[in-house]
Amino acid sequence: MLRIGLTGGIGSGKSTVAAQLQALGAGLVDTDAIARQLTAPGGRAMPAIAEAFGTEAVAADGSLDRERMRALAFGDPTAKARLQALLHPLIGEECERQAAAHGDVPALVFDVPLLVESRRWRERVDRVLVIDTSEDTQLRRVVARSGWPADTVRAVITQQATRAERRAVADAVIHNEELGLDDLALSVQSLWQRWVSLGLR
Structure with missing residues (x-):
């Protein structure tokens, strides 16, 4: 079973990608959901x-x-x-x-927002998938969906790993900047084909 660490900044679209991977047959372990339960x-x-x-x-x-x-x-x-x-x-x-x-299951996805920050997670997974987007896009998406003030969102972004830090540990990066849902799904399907169906790096 391939263990995939999925990460990205707030508003990157990581949860959407997690759902798309589930639809392809992956099991999902959502650390944010676990934290909320705890x-x-x-x-x-x-x-x-x-x-x-x-x-x-x-x-x-x-x-x-x-x-x-x-x-x-x-x-x-x-x-x-x-x-x-x-x-x-x-x-x-x-x-x-x-x-x-x-x-x-063919793959198990660990949805870990703080994968880079915690460091231990890199040793627990076989591959790291980073969902990347600009800070301006993160800000716009989070304000729209949560109603948080822009300053609050900026503070959250500042507390998280930088885009460069995430990309430095990634085995694959999906740039979710101007992608619609269909295009994003195609990117996820392509990655699934390489990593899971074909077993390629």
């Missing part, structure tokens, strides 16, 4: 988060207060590192559990 009401990570950051990090429903945590992380880089130190081991455990549960 920090939902009653999530496994919430007791440790409350202990580390106090009750102000916990929303009224018992989930992680994402807005407060985002503001804290942007203002204090050590807070972000502390949160990741709590979450990453739990995410890793759940990733491997889900990977095993997929059984016999």
Whole structure:
């Protein structure tokens, strides 16, 4: 089974590519979805988060207060590192559990926004696929879909790996700048043909 690490900056179209790979037969392990489960009401990570950051990090429903945590992380880089130190081991455990549960699939895709930043992920996958787009396009897409202020989106982009850093670890790059859904799907299908159907690098 080929293990593919899929990554890209916010607004790059990574989730769309993940869905297209699933449609071709890949299993998907989504680390963002796992993180949301861990920090939902009653999530496994919430007791440790409350202990580390106090009750102000916990929303009224018992989930992680994402807005407060985002503001804290942007203002204090050590807070972000502390949160990741709590979450990453739990995410890793759940990733491997889900990977095993997929059984016999031709490829397993790990959707990892912080693949470059975490470094450990490069050793866990056979290939890295980067979805790349300009920061202007990222900004436009995220503002349109989320309603976040532009400054908030820029702050998120700044906190993530640069485009050059992602491309430096990539085995393949899809430039999702002006591609429509059909053209993007064709790019994904071509990559699937090489990597999975033909087993080529």
